Each structure stands twice: as C-alpha cells, then as structure tokens.
Amino acid sequence: MKVTVNTLNKMAAEGRKISMLTCYDASFASLLEDAGVDILLVGDSLGMVIQGVDSTLPVTQEEMEYHVRCVARGAKRALVLGDMTFGSYQQSPQQAFANASRLIQAGAHMVKIEGGAYMAETTRFLSERGIPVCAHIGLTPQFVNAFGGYRVQGKSEDDARRIVNDAKVLAEAGASMVLMECVPSALAREITETVAVPTIGIGAGVDVSGQVLVSYDALGVYPGKKARFVKNFMADAQSIQGAVEAYVKAVQDKSFPAAEHTF
Template sequence: MKITVQTLMKLAQEGQKITMLTCYDASFAATLDEAGVETLLVGDSLGMVMQGADSTLPVTLEDMAYHVRCVARGARNALIIGDMPFGSYQESPQQAFASAAKLMQAGAHMVKLEGGAFMADTTRFLVERGIPVCSHIGLTPQYVNTFGGYRVQGKSEDDAARIRADARALADAGASMVLMECVPAALAGAITAELPVPTIGIGAGPEVSGQVLVIYDMLGVYPGKKARFVKNFMPEAGSIAGAVKAYVHAVKNGSFPAAEHCF
C-alpha cells in the first residue's frame, strides 16, 4: 500500500506508531520498504555517516537531490522525506521553494526543515504551493555551532515553553508532521497531545506518534560513541533485513524506546 500524508495522519489518530529510518540508496530503500517502514528520511545525516564530515553543514542541495533519486528508485510504498540542507532555505521562502522543488522533482513526497516558529512563514509558503513539510525542532543539528554541541533541548521551563510554542506555530502554518530531537520525554508527550498532526521522536521518548533512527546507528555500523537514544538491533537479529523488521516491531509494540533511551 502506498503511504501518503493521509496514511500517516490516520495511523496517528488510531494510536498506531509510525516507523521511520534514514535511507540514502536504492538497496536500503527496497529493504526498508519490504520490512514495512512507512517513512524513509533521506537525511542530511549522510554528511556524517556517508561522507565522513563532522557535521551536516557541508551537505549540498545537489547531494540531497542525488540521494533522493536513489531512494526513490528503490522504494515502492514508503513515503520519502527529503532533508533541506544548510543554506538551501533559510534566506527566504522563495529560496526554500526553489530548493524544495528540486527535491520533490527528484522523488521526495515531503521536505524537512529545521527551525522553530521563525520558520512558520516559510512552512506556510511551501504548503500553499503543494509541498508537504516535516518540521524539525528541539536539537536541530544544522544549529550545532549555536548550541555549542549536540545537547538535550527543553530542559528548563523557558526552553520547554519555547519548544512547545514552536511546535504549535509550525502546525498552525500547515506542517504535516513535527519531528522532535533530543527533548525530554515528558515534553515531547505533552506536545504530541496538543498537536493535530503526527509527531516523530528521536531521543524524545515513547509518547510520540512514531520513531526515527539513523539506519547506520540501528545497525551498529557507524563508529564512535553512540547517543543515548540509539539501539543496535543487529546482534539479536543477525541480518540487516531482520534488524529492520525487529526495529519496526519494537516501535509498533512500544518496546522501543525504553527508559534507557530517554531523557
């Protein structure tokens, strides 16, 4: 069954968890699609896990369009989300539309923008022109130099209130989905209860509409220290296809994320 924005909304309304993994090529796209992963995020995380950069900032729009095309060739049913890379959308809504159009033409069904309420006008501009938007709040990796590192967001009352206001403003602007990264589980749950659209969490606890992980993290491939919210599904599964199916099952039945994966 072809997954659409309406499919994701229905899943969230029925209390069924949405599954998402990052994906960068046709072979993985076919594997994830076969396992029933509803949404494939062609993330600018490819800058770190594929290109070896120390952040997502060097990734270009051309990089993203290339990988979206690859994923689109491998996926038959999943909804494909293309990440808007650093510098491709912050200047103006018009710049964002031109960039988003390239990703949609490459095969994306939705684009993802980092940033809070200040991105509401850009979000509305895109949505009004036929481009579904996934908003990304909390820890936004393109702002790593502003944050001073990859830190949990929303721990203070003021910061939590700001993130809640961001989520409401973006949903009001027409975002089809809100992704929250590295925020306390209680905050993510409260935001999910307030919004009319699905929420996706990564390091945001279990009380969200769905979960996302970087595919290389959940397969135990990416070197270095693992983030608290990461679980390696490979040891028990024994194969890539098995690990992906185990991830889908764990998200669907609520066993992932567990308490040790939350803030």
Template sequence: MRTSITQLQKQASAGEKLAMLTCYDASFAVLCEAAGTDILLIGDSLGMVIQGRETTHAVTLAETEYHVACVARGCSKPFILADMPFGSFQESKEQAFRNAARLIAAGAQMVKLEGGAHMVETTRFLVDRGVPVCSHIGLTPQSVYTFGGFKVQGRGEEAAARLVAEAKLLDEAGSGMILMEAVPSDVAARVTAAVKAPTIGIGAGLDVSGQVLVLYDILDLYPGKKARFVKNFMAGATSVQGAIEAYVKAVKAKTFPGPEHQFPAEAPK
C-alpha cells in the same frame, strides 16, 4: 502504491506508531520496505555516515537530490521525506520553495525544515504552494554550533513552554509532521498533545506518534560514541533485514525507546 501523508495521519490518529528510518540508496530502500518501514528519510546525516564529515553542514542540495532519487527508485510503498540541507532554505521563502521543488521533483513527498518559530512563515509559504513540510525542532543539528554541541533541548519550564509554543505555531502554519530530537520525554508528550500533526521522536520518549533513527546506527555501522537514544538492532539479528524488522516491530509494539534511551526533564547532576 506509495503511502500518503493522509494515510500516515490516519495511522497516527488510530494509535498506530509510525516507524521511520534514514535511507540513502536503492539497496537499503528495498530492505527497509520489505521490513515494513513506514517512512524513509533522506537525511543530511548522510554528510556524517556516508561522507565521513563531522557535521551535516557541507551536504549540498545536489547531493540530496541524488540520494532522494536513489531511494525513490528502490521502493514503491514507503513515504519519502527529504531533508533541506543547510543554506538551502534559510535565506528567503522563495529560495526555500525553489529548492524544495527540486527535491519533490527528485521523488520526495515532503521536505523537512530545521528550526522553530523563525520557520513559521517559510512553512506556510511552502504549504500554500503545494510543498508538504515536516518541521524539525528541539536539537537541530544544523544549529549545533549555536547550541555549543549536541545538547538536549527543552529542559526547564521556560524552554519547554517555548518548544510547545513553537510546535503549535508550526502546526497552525500547516506542518504535516513534526519531528523532535533530543528533548525530555514529558516535553515531547506535551507537544504531541498540543498539535494535530503526527509527531516523530528521536530521543523524545514513547509518547509521540512514531520514531526515527539513523539506519547506520541501528545496524551498528557508524563508528564512535553512540547517542543515548541509539539502539543496536543488529545484536541478535541474523541479517540486515532482520535487524530492520526488529526495529519496526519494537516501534510498533511500543517497546522502543526504553527508559535508557530517553532524556529526563532535569540534567544529571
């Protein structure tokens, strides 16, 4: 039986760390399930690691549907989370519901929306209509042009307080999970303490409910410069499944991320 959001919330409340990985096809879904991964995210990162694009912006809803269905067919236990692609939910609440419903029909159990306070009403609208939502705050790759690049978010007390306030609003609107990307560890800890929903970090330190990384990053398949929060779990592994198992074990044991994968509150001078 597939893991439910209620089960994930109970695990997080009991102090068990949640292990999430991106996944885009049935074959990798089989391996991720066998390795004990709790959550599989069909991320719009597929635009970069699968399609070879520079950003996530060109990924379409139809492409996401296709990959959600592939992953869902490849496993029976992990929780299935799907990204809402750029342009598929920002126009209106009604547009967001219409497109989220397509991803749920394809096999997703929850959809992920990038954005903070401006996504509160959309989140509430979806949750009230039976669509579970994961909120994504901090560095939101769909807004990378607005940020001027892939930059750490939440540095400085004003920015940190704003991030905490946004998380609380999204939590109150019904978010079932909150993902934070590239934020200082102490800020992520403040968010986790302020909300009821489990928090997932990617470059957000240890004091969150769980971790997520891009599958192709932990397998050292994606070329180019790696983000600070990435760790190559293929190093020392004898198989792909062994590398995934090492990642899950490290998350559960709280040995990943290490200090070298975290962002300090102040930018290096």
C-alpha cells in the same frame, strides 16, 4: 498500499506507531520498506555516515537531490522525506520553495526543515504550494555551532515553553508532521497531545506518533560513541532485514524507546 500524508494522519489518529529510518540509496530503500518501514528519511546525516565529515553542514543541495533520486528509485510503498540542507531555505520562503521543489522533482514526497516558530512563514509558503513540510524542532543539528554541541533541548521551563510554542505555530502554519529530537519525554508527550499532526521522536520518549533513527546507528555500523537514544538492533539479528523488522516491531509495540533511551 502507498504511504501518504493521509496514511500518517490516520495511523496517528488510530494510535498505530509510525516507523522511520534514514536511507541514502535504492538497495536500502527496497530492503527497509520490505521490512515494514513507513518513512524513508533521506537525511543530511549522510554527511557523517556516508561522506565522513563531522556535521551535517557541508552537505549540498545537489548531493541531497542525488540521494533522493536514488532512494526514490528503490521505494515503491514508503513515503520519501528529503532534508533541506543548510543554507538552502533560510534566506526566504522563495529560496526554500525553489530548492524544495527540486527535491520533490527528484522523488521526495515531503521535505524537512529545521527551526522554530520563525520558520512558520516558510512552512506556510511551501504547504500552500503543494509541498508537505516536516518541521524539525528541539535539537536541530544544523544549529550545532549555535548550540555549542549536540545537547538535550527543553530542560528548562522557558526552553520547554519555547519548544511547545514552536510546535504549535509550525503545525498551525501547515506543517504535515513535527519531528522532535533530544527533548525530555514529558515535553514530547505534551506536544503530541497539543498539535493536530503526527509527531516523530528521536530521543524524545515513547509517547509520540512514531520513531526515527539513523539506519547506520540502528544496525551498529557507524563508529564512535553511541548516543543515548540509539539501540543496535543488529546485535540480536541474523540479517539486516531481521534487524529492521525488529526495529519496526519494537516501535509498534512501544518497547522502543525504553527508559534507558530517553531523557
């Protein structure tokens, strides 16, 4: 059965965990959904894991469209989520719609936008015009220069309140899903209990509607220091499909993320 926004809402309401992995091509799209992955995120993380640059910032709109088309050709069941690239949506809601519509035309079913409550107008503009939006809050990698690095967000009381407000405002503006990155697990749980849409975590504990990882991280492919929230599912698997199936199962039975993967 095709995964849609309605499917995700039903899963979240019933307490069935949603599994998401990044995906950048047709072959992996087919493999990941055959292994049970619900959402394929065509992430601007491709800048680092595919292109070899040191952040998501250089990835272009045209490159994202290309990879969305590749993934959409390989996906038959999973929902395809496309990242809005740096500079493609911040100027105005109209600019965001022009570029988001190109991702939808390329095969995405939803787009992901980084930023807090100030993105509410853009979120509303897109959702009212038929483009589902995933709001990305907490650690937003496109803000790496403003943050001074990849740091856990929401540790102070003021910062935590700001992030809760971001989630509430964006959900009320029409976001179909809220993704939280690198926030304390207690904060992620509070947000999940507060908003009426599914929540996805990466480094946000187990008490969310679902989980996402960069597929290269989950398969132990990407070199360099492993982030705290990452688990290499390939370590105990006999095949890539087996590793992905193990990830899906661990998300569903809540054994991932474990305490050592959370903040």
